[in-house]
Amino acid sequence: MELAEMVLLISLGMLLPSAIFAVMYLKMRRPAEVEGDKKWIYACGEHWELERMAVSPQSLFWAVWRKVFVKLYTALIEKVHSGVPSDWLIYMIIILALAVLALSIAVTGGGG
Amino acid sequence: MQILYIIFQSLIFPGLLFIFFTALATQWIVRKVVARMQNRMGPAYTGPYGFLQPFADFFKLMSKEDIDVVGSAGSAVATLLLLALGALIALILMIPASPWGLYAPGDVIIALYLLLWPTIALVVAGFAVPNAFSSTGSSRFLSLVFAYEPPFIMALLVPVILATRYTGAEYSFYISALNSASLWIRPGSAIVMALALFAAILSLQAKLMKKPFDIPEAEQEIIAGIFTEYSGPKLALIILLHDIELTVLSFVIVYLFLGGSAPLTGPLGVIAVALKYFIVVLMVSWIRASAARLRVDQAIAILWKYILPVAIISLIVSFFV
Numbered sequence: 040m041e042l043a044e045m046v047l048l049i050s051l052g053m054l055l056p057s058a059i060f061a062v063m064y065l066k067m068r069r070p071a072e073v074e075g076d077k078k079w080i081y082a083c084g085e086h087w088e089l090e091r092m093a094v095s096p097q098s099l100f101w102a103v104w105r106k107v108f109v110k111l112y113t114a115l116i117e118k119v120h121s122g123v124p125s126d127w128l129i130y131m132i133i134i135l136a137l138a139v140l141a142l143s144i145a146v147t148g149g150g151g
Numbered sequence: 152m153q154i155l156y157i158i159f160q161s162l163i164f165p166g167l168l169f170i171f172f173t174a175l176a177t178q179w180i181v182r183k184v185v186a187r188m189q190n191r192m193g194p195a196y197t198g199p200y201g202f203l204q205p206f207a208d209f210f211k212l213m214s215k216e217d218i219d220v221v222g223s224a225g226s227a228v229a230t231l232l233l234l235a236l237g238a239l240i241a242l243i244l245m246i247p248a249s250p251w252g253l254y255a256p257g258d259v260i261i262a263l264y265l266l267l268w269p270t271i272a273l274v275v276a277g278f279a280v281p282n283a284f285s286s287t288g289s290s291r292f293l294s295l296v297f298a299y300e301p302p303f304i305m306a307l308l309v310p311v312i313l314a315t316r317y318t319g320a321e322y323s324f325y326i327s328a329l330n331s332a333s334l335w336i337r338p339g340s341a342i343v344m345a346l347a348l349f350a351a352i353l354s355l356q357a358k359l360m361k362k363p364f365d366i367p368e369a370e371q372e373i374i375a376g377i378f379t380e381y382s383g384p385k386l387a388l389i390i391l392l393h394d395i396e397l398t399v400l401s402f403v404i405v406y407l408f409l410g411g412s413a414p415l416t417g418p419l420g421v422i423a424v425a426l427k428y429f430i431v432v433l434m435v436s437w438i439r440a441s442a443a444r445l446r447v448d449q450a451i452a453i454l455w456k457y458i459l460p461v462a463i464i465s466l467i468v469s470f471f472v
Contacts, residue, residue: 040253040254040255041255042255042256042257042258042261044255045253045254045255045258045261046261048153048154048157048253049241049244049245049253049261049265050241051154051157051158051161052157052160052161052166052237052240052241052244052253053161053234053237053238053240053241053265054237055158055161055162055166055167055237056161056162056166056167056236056237056240056241057233057234057236057237058237059162059167060167060233060236060237060388061233063213064213064229064233064384064388067210067213067214067384068213068214068215068216068217068383068384069214069215069216069217069383070216070217071216071217071218071219072216073216073218077218078218078219078220078221079220079221080220080221080222080280080281080282080380081220081282081284081374081379081380082282082283083374128274128275128278128289128293131293132271132274135267135296135297135300136267138301139263139264139267139300139304140260142263142304142308143259143260143263144260
């Protein structure tokens, strides 16, 4: 079997169960009827406005990341901030995806 | 005809139906084992020995109101969770638990891709609600991802590389898993496999957010972390994703590291697989029940100082032994 053919078959194998779960999810759930407090963000009993809920980038990084990536993010946020509170996540996912891709290509010799 | 096989495999065995029941049964095993280790009873009332409790929990949550808090992206999260569930079920088709082999040269890259889906879904779930606890949980999990994902991937690549060198598996996940038992015969490759297995089990613990790596959902500190704002059907999907991740990755370890059904064949082989699977789940539960929670910097330090070097060494040595 060729790799491209396998990608198609695995995609089918991924989407079919997802579709079944989606049907289960849509058919079994009850549409939300609640209003008020139940739809508000949990803040240990306090009422916070949405603007206060966002965590600053400086608080989102821990240990080594705090020193390494906050600097990069602070530089980037000025230029490419999209307004989404977590747009730095996209950079992280892209970096991770590239790392996995590079590692996999290095091992398989370009898909083999 | 091949399409029909794929449809049967993905929906019945070893796909959706089989994995769904195995995952919820595994949740019962984990809850019972952890409870007994902590001198509690665990699930006891629904079904014999409380066996049906995870099923009752799942269907109860699924039938509840689907509440999205203000400012959240509920539909996007549900879609990602559903796709992540599908990705894990697709991954099970790539190991010899599947009766019809689905493989191609270099298909390990597809397996690595599928492995990332649950991680991405959970991280996005945390960031999709404007809650400080969720964002903090997600950022902690993402920090852990960078610490556990490299050793986990490297550990998984070790049997694939060894199988390719010794048996001509051509970097195929399925063929490597089929030949993994033979990798324990040679002393050199056996040592490398043992090191990789060690790295894989401990990285798995972090990937599943189990103690001591459960800081992303440290309940005494950040409520439920990533899952703080989720209830009802979405919480049911998140819990199911956790259970299916444990099940599928345990099967991956059983087949890729522990030789699958070897040394038995036929119906007895099924017993061997079940026994090995139970041992892996027991190890995960045992570590979870007996370890204390690490701070995120401590968790990253342990993963980078001890687990990553072991994974790197085993990966490099696997090219030479």
